[in-house]
Amino acid sequence: MPAIATTSSLNDYPRLSISSYLEQLRITQPDSLPVSYKHKGKHHSYNIELAKTSCNYGNYRYWFLCPSCSKRTGVLYCAGSYVCRHCIGASYHSQLQQPVDRIYTKLNALRERLGWQVGVIHGIGERPKGMHHSTYERLLVEYEQLINKLIRTFY
Numbered sequence: 291m292p293a294i295a296t297t298s299s300l301n302d303y304p305r306l307s308i309s310s311y312l313e314q315l316r317i318t319q320p321d322s323l324p325v326s327y328k329h330k331g332k333h334h335s336y337n338i339e340l341a342k343t344s345c346n347y348g349n350y351r352y353w354f355l356c357p358s359c360s361k362r363t364g365v366l367y368c369a370g371s372y373v374c375r376h377c378i379g380a381s382y383h384s385q386l387q388q389p390v391d392r393i394y395t396k397l398n399a400l401r402e403r404l405g406w407q408v409g410v411i412h413g414i415g416e417r418p419k420g421m422h423h424s425t426y427e428r429l430l431v432e433y434e435q436l437i438n439k440l441i442r443t444f445y
């Protein structure tokens with residue numbers, strides 16, 4: 291369940307919530323918020339741009355502007371530098387794509403092309419109707435190589 295994995299993993303990141311700065315923002319009305327922290331022994335210090343939108347009674351609602359995608363967000367997450375949940379989600383998923391996952395992805399793509407059942411790794415299927423013998427042979431070789439790669443990652 292990728293959705294659940296993403297949610298629980300977000301809790302593992304240090305977060306910065308705009309709500310914890312409301313008092314300070316109301317008084318100083320800054321355009322950006324300086325952050326200073328240590329990540330893996332390296333010191334980081336920079337400003338995060340802010341945006342404000344007006345709400346009732348002439349008040350403002352403050353937002354962070356994600357340093358990566360510039361979208362408005364109330365919470366930033368840190369995996370080296372602070373970004374919004376979409377940006378950290380994207381990097382989390384690419385980190386998650388381990389070599390084994392990439393092999394599975396390729397295997398499934400190949401099985402789909404061959405018209406074989408996707409999601410299982412065993413069993414070599416028939417040559418699809420209309421596919422050239424040479425293409426089929428080539429794809430079989432490719433398939434064998436991926437299976438061997440997969441086996442090597444396990445042993």
Ligand SMILES: [Zn+2]
Pocket residue numbers: 356357358359360361373374375376377378
């Ligand atoms: Zn972002």
